[in-house]
Amino acid sequence: MPSLTRVEATARGATITVESYQVDIDLTGGGDLFRSRVEIRFRATPGAATFAEIKPHTLLGVRLNDRDLDPGVLADNRLPLSDLEADNTLVVEAEMAYSNTGEGMHRFVDPADGETYLYAVTFLDNVQRIFAAFDQPDLKASFVLAVTAPPEWTVVGNAELTANPAPGRWEFAPTAPLATYFFSLIAGPYHVRQAEHDGVPLGIYCRRSLAEHLDADAEEIFTVTRQCLDRFHELFTERYPFGKYDQAFVPEFNAGAMENPGIVTFRDDYVFRSAVTDTQRELRATTIAHEMAHMWFGDLVTMRWWDDLWLNESFAEYLGTRVTAEATRFDQAWTTFAMRRKAWGYAADQRPSTHPVAPEEVADAEEGLLNFDGISYAKGASVLRQLVAWLGDEAFLAGLNAHFAAHRFGNATLADLLASLSTASARSELASPAVASNDG
Known part of the structure; x- marks a missing residue:
């Protein structure tokens, strides 16, 4: 087809x-x-x-x-x-x-x-x-x-x-x-645990055969969710915009998770059946934070076309790691990012299939999937982290909040984001076509 x-x-x-x-x-x-x-x-x-x-x-x-x-x-x-x-x-x-x-x-x-x-x-x-x-x-x-x-x-x-x-x-x-x-x-006959935080109803779901394992970790999952929600509310002027916040751990899921507003889905490998390391728990926490970041960058403001898929994922990678490190007990999340996620990006960048962080053209929807790799996630997040260091955190957040306000429940492009960051930081070079089309 x-x-x-x-x-x-x-x-x-x-x-x-x-x-x-x-x-x-x-x-x-x-x-x-x-x-x-x-x-x-x-x-x-x-x-x-x-x-x-x-x-x-x-x-x-x-x-x-x-x-x-x-x-x-x-x-x-x-x-x-x-x-x-x-x-x-x-x-x-x-x-x-x-x-x-x-x-x-x-x-x-x-x-x-x-x-x-x-x-x-x-x-x-x-x-x-x-x-x-x-x-x-x-x-x-x-x-x-x-x-x-x-x-x-x-x-x-x-x-x-x-x-x-x-x-x-x-x-x-x-x-x-x-x-x-x-x-x-x-x-289906899903097992559910429910809570509430700051006016937001929370729910976590899994199949019944995993109920005892979800129950064992429910408080940790809710704690991470609450902490991340609080930190995003501190960073962004727009509160969480989709009412309730449910997280469903589902079987045979192809990806790690998907940022559906109001009903985020995760692979149910994140419902741990046995003793696991803190590294695995940190990965679950950063995944929760990553998907929550998408509620603003991806869901509230959505890419116009699949050529900005990298931007969607790189921002969630950056913000998910940042918020995990700043708000949860996993305060070494950036160290893990440097050791594991950047290594994934380096490996992808050394292959013959390497590509710019920001592709010049995505001709059709299927082609968008070709860039779903360590470059679009980890390298892109690294580029964004350097951008934040260059702009300064105050200017970056001001530009990001202006971007959310300007395109609320609509669509935007990389050029739109750069224009907002340019205005907030008074750096006119950010809004140039060369910057918008080049991964540096």
């Missing part, structure tokens, strides 16, 4: 503005399939044409405004939409396939007790494996989720639960504007 190109994304972004997604997911069917229905409200240039993306098992129905469209028009993952009006409603119903590859709606049956656990993975362009969407990072919109599932399950989404109108039915509040790759949920 074709990967969305930057040219296509730019053209679509100039044609439409997405207002909301009303998502209804039915997880009660059993077997390998689930059903989804989405109602998308969006504005468009009258008479224009565009496309939405979906990767269904079976496309059941498509309705654009007052017209039923033939499901047979779906070509690969693209659903063409023509003769758009100024205000549009697209309704798409489909049977979707569960995944066991960490893409879309991942389904895991625990061999310990036979229980089924689900979680949604929408990064980088996998929301279309769950429901139809305009799947690019700069078409942010509010999501309203409803889920039908076995009544004995727990279901958690990005936003607060507002109602259980009937057994097995969960309805959630509208989210703040989110990029499509941040939509997520967990569903």
Whole structure:
């Protein structure tokens, strides 16, 4: 299936503005399939044409405004939409396939007790494996989720639960504007521990067979979460912007963690089953801080296109290490960064596949994944740490807070960030095109 190109994304972004997604997911069917229905409200240039993306098992129905469209028009993952009006409603119903590859709606049956656990993975362009969407990072919109599932399950989404109108039915509040790759949920007989800090509800989740191990470490996980939240509130003028803060430790997760607003997902290797070293506990703490940093840099203000993926990760790497060292008992986190993370960056930089920290061009979404390495994380974080030393911490934080205020719940680029830092620090050379396109 074709990967969305930057040219296509730019053209679509100039044609439409997405207002909301009303998502209804039915997880009660059993077997390998689930059903989804989405109602998308969006504005468009009258008479224009565009496309939405979906990767269904079976496309059941498509309705654009007052017209039923033939499901047979779906070509690969693209659903063409023509003769758009100024205000549009697209309704798409489909049977979707569960995944066991960490893409879309991942389904895991625990061999310990036979229980089924689900979680949604929408990064980088996998929301279309769950429901139809305009799947690019700069078409942010509010999501309203409803889920039908076995009544004995727990279901958690990005936003607060507002109602259980009937057994097995969960309805959630509208989210703040989110990029499509941040939509997520967990569903299953998850074990939960809950707390609260500074007005923010906190939750941690894992499968039942790991409950005793999560319980043993719950206070440490909550303590690190509280300490990091307090430190970010000291650094940033914007408070945590997404209501509740849940952290779910899920099985067979491809990455270390994912910064879904309101429901961060972690690989459940971080639920320790035996005695571990403090180095492993420090890694869990820096991962918690890394994902929390993304709530501001990545989630509140999101990259416009995947060429700034490095900036997203480098900032979280830098801020996650910094906040861990400043706020938690793991005050040697920068030493660990120097010994382990920078070594990862050095190794990546010595290979034939080395590349600039800031790529000159990312032609399509798939190409964005090629830069997911020690250069984009550790080398980029090292560059940012030097930038902070050069600017001074006060100017850096002033510029970063101005950046958040200017692009709140929107999208921005490296050039936008440098402009904010330039103004805050009175260093005009930061805003030059050469700086914005060169990794130094």
